[in-house]
Amino acid sequence: MTMKKTLTIAGSDTSGGAGIQADLKTFQEHGTYGMTALTVVVTMDPDNNWSHNVYSLPIEVLKAQIKTALSTGIDAIKTGMLSTEEVIKTAGEAIAESGLDHVVIDPVMVCKGDDEVLNPGTVDAMVKYLLPKAEIVTPNLFEAGQLAGMKTPSTIEQMKSVAEKLHSLGARNVVIKGGKQLHHDKAADLFYDGKTFTLLEAEKTDTHYNHGAGCTFAAAITANLANGFTVKEAVIEAKEFVSAAIANGWKLNEYVGPVMHGAKSRVGAPVITETEM
Ligand SMILES: Nc1ncnc2c1ncn2[C@@H]1O[C@H](COP(=O)(O)OP(=O)(O)O)[C@@H](O)[C@H]1O
Numbered sequence: 001m002t003m004k005k006t007l008t009i010a011g012s013d014t015s016g017g018a019g020i021q022a023d024l025k026t027f028q029e030h031g032t033y034g035m036t037a038l039t040v041v042v043t044m045d046p047d048n049n050w051s052h053n054v055y056s057l058p059i060e061v062l063k064a065q066i067k068t069a070l071s072t073g074i075d076a077i078k079t080g081m082l083s084t085e086e087v088i089k090t091a092g093e094a095i096a097e098s099g100l101d102h103v104v105i106d107p108v109m110v111c112k113g114d115d116e117v118l119n120p121g122t123v124d125a126m127v128k129y130l131l132p133k134a135e136i137v138t139p140n141l142f143e144a145g146q147l148a149g150m151k152t153p154s155t156i157e158q159m160k161s162v163a164e165k166l167h168s169l170g171a172r173n174v175v176i177k178g179g180k181q182l183h184h185d186k187a188a189d190l191f192y193d194g195k196t197f198t199l200l201e202a203e204k205t206d207t208h209y210n211h212g213a214g215c216t217f218a219a220a221i222t223a224n225l226a227n228g229f230t231v232k233e234a235v236i237e238a239k240e241f242v243s244a245a246i247a248n249g250w251k252l253n254e255y256v257g258p259v260m261h262g263a264k265s266r267v268g269a270p271v272i273t274e275t276e277m
């Protein structure tokens with residue numbers, strides 16, 4: 001049996017909901033063979049209100065992982081938490097050398113709830129090294145504004161302008177996640193392929209148990225592209241997948257509630273509506 005191979009270049013979330021853990025669970029649910037190149041390891045301190053510590057791996061270790069994985073003939077790549085400009089440059093150069101088309105850039109800048117960029121120099125590096133390689137970029141509202149050098153969009157009209165800017169910076173497709181943050185009665189994401197805007201809407205779940213939603217969404221897109229979906233089909237299935245995962249999010253402890261990555265196949269997924277704008 002042959003399987004499509006998917007690689008995530010991202011951080012390890014020890015608590016298991018986000019990062020490479022979310023990516024691998026999602027790849028598995030989509031029937032692809034997941035491989036990893038770790039950038040950082042994130043731990044949480046149970047003695048200090050679950051505060052996060054980020055441990056970077058040496059750049060040679062990242063390069064060796066990417067080399068290992070690419071030598072096997074990867075079908076699609078996703079990037080997640082990339083901690084420094086050097087890490088972003090390394091990922092961008094490796095993607096360029098791979099010659100792969102199926103490249104999903106999830107421009108993780110902050111963990112949920114924060115609105116400060118972890119390391120400001122990384123935004124320029126993402127624009128320079130990653131956006132021009134992206135078959136699709138998957139920012140939330142804050143990340144979209146930062147990458148575009150525009151204010152954080154808060155309406156669908158503003159999301160359209162920001163999506164056009166991100167496309168002009170080299171991303172062949174853009175999906176801006178309105179999610180829970182956008183003032184809209186549904187969980188709405190705006191997809192732009194350079195020609196048409198499509199608003200994708202799902203029921204909003206009233207929950208705090210959404211840790212890992214962004215990673216899960218981008219990983220599902222990656223697996224779907226590896227499996228031969230068009231970009232739009234990949235995004236729509238990923239939205240079904242993540243909506244089900246959020247609707248079935250659960251409490252790990254008093255600090256964090258991860259999504260349930262395997263919910264779609266076990267519980268079913270909600271209907272996504274598509275509206276051309
Ligand atoms: N409360 C919610 N109910 C339903 N879907 C949601 C909810 N919050 C986010 N989503 C969806 O989950 C996906 C990931 O978005 P989000 O969690 O906002 O990303 P990030 O983790 O990058 O901030 C998007 O498709 C978004 O619309």
Ligand SMILES: Cc1ncc(COP(=O)(O)O)c(C=O)c1O
Pocket residue numbers: 010011012013018019020042080081108110111112210211212213214215216
């Ligand atoms: C390693 C890692 N990657 C990515 C994220 C972003 O997670 P989310 O998918 O909830 O935006 C986190 C958040 O804790 C993380 O620890």
